[in-house]
Amino acid sequence: MDYNKYSRQSYNIGSKLINTTGFIVKNRLWVGFFQHRLVMILSVIIALVIPYSIFNYLNSKVSSALSGITTGSNIATSVANNSTSIESIFEGGNKYLVLILIQMLVVYFSNKTIEHLSGVTIHMSVKEMIMSQVRVINVSIRNWIYELIIGIIISVAIGIFGPEWMTDVLKFLVGSYFVRFLFIDNYNFAFDLSIKESTAIVRKHAGAALLVGMVAKILFIIPVLGALFVSFICSVATTWYMHTSNDAHDGKEAFV
Numbered sequence: 001m002d003y004n005k006y007s008r009q010s011y012n013i014g015s016k017l018i019n020t021t022g023f024i025v026k027n028r029l030w031v032g033f034f035q036h037r038l039v040m041i042l043s044v045i046i047a048l049v050i051p052y053s054i055f056n057y058l059n060s061k062v063s064s065a066l067s068g069i070t071t072g073s074n075i076a077t078s079v080a081n082n083s084t085s086i087e088s089i090f091e092g093g094n095k096y097l098v099l100i101l102i103q104m105l106v107v108y109f110s111n112k113t114i115e116h117l118s119g120v121t122i123h124m125s126v127k128e129m130i131m132s133q134v135r136v137i138n139v140s141i142r143n144w145i146y147e148l149i150i151g152i153i154i155s156v157a158i159g160i161f162g163p164e165w166m167t168d169v170l171k172f173l174v175g176s177y178f179v180r181f182l183f184i185d186n187y188n189f190a191f192d193l194s195i196k197e198s199t200a201i202v203r204k205h206a207g208a209a210l211l212v213g214m215v216a217k218i219l220f221i222i223p224v225l226g227a228l229f230v231s232f233i234c235s236v237a238t239t240w241y242m243h244t245s246n247d248a249h250d251g252k253e254a255f256v
Contacts, residue, residue, distance in 0.1 A: 117243045
């Protein structure tokens with residue numbers, strides 16, 4: 001593992017996070033968003049109906065499957081319940097549902113960032129916006145399952161071999177990585193990369209992924225407004241970082 005490379009990535013994304021608010025204000029990235037009313041309505045309906053049903057279904061299946069395990073079963077069930085708590089959706093407790101709900105904001109600000117950095121106007125169709133919503137649902141469910149499994153492994157392993165405080169620290173780091181995954185994947189989706197291809201790129205930028213994911217998880221603590229801050233700051237900073245990295249794409253290739 002190249003720790004120096006990951007340290008440089010963290011420093012790079014950190015500097016962009018610090019300057020993101022000024023970047024947004026200077027370039028007035030919010031202008032034009034409310035012109036997409038049809039897309040906003042469709043995305044809200046999709047974001048509310050589909051993920052709520054799927055997450056609750058998976059929650060019942062996971063809880064049922066884990067109920068027969070004696071060691072760590074209470075921990076596993078608790079993790080599953082916390083991951084799908086609809087009551088805490090606007091308090092940041094359910095980060096994946098929140099990320100699905102704010103996807104159109106993330107997409108819009110990401111696209112506007114690419115436009116300003118590349119000088120190319122991006123034309124995204126209604127179909128592509130809906131497909132973007134479907135993509136984030138797929139990736140969110142995938143990441144939620146991975147985080148759930150890893151969280152259970154961490155809880156059991158630390159419960160046997162390590163101090164209890166390490167459980168929360170390791171789970172926080174794992175969760176940060178998977179949250180950041182969605183922002184990088186959103187950039188990759190704009191250039192027609194598959195989830196598999198996107199996953200390989202995220203791994204290459206693990207240092208940046210970890211830091212911006214930590215910032216996102218901290219912002220999620222702020223009720224309601226935290227989700228908005230995440231959509232503005234993290235999506236713009238991530239796109240800015242990716243579009244100036246070795247894995248950047250020509251702006252003309254976006255949604256070709």
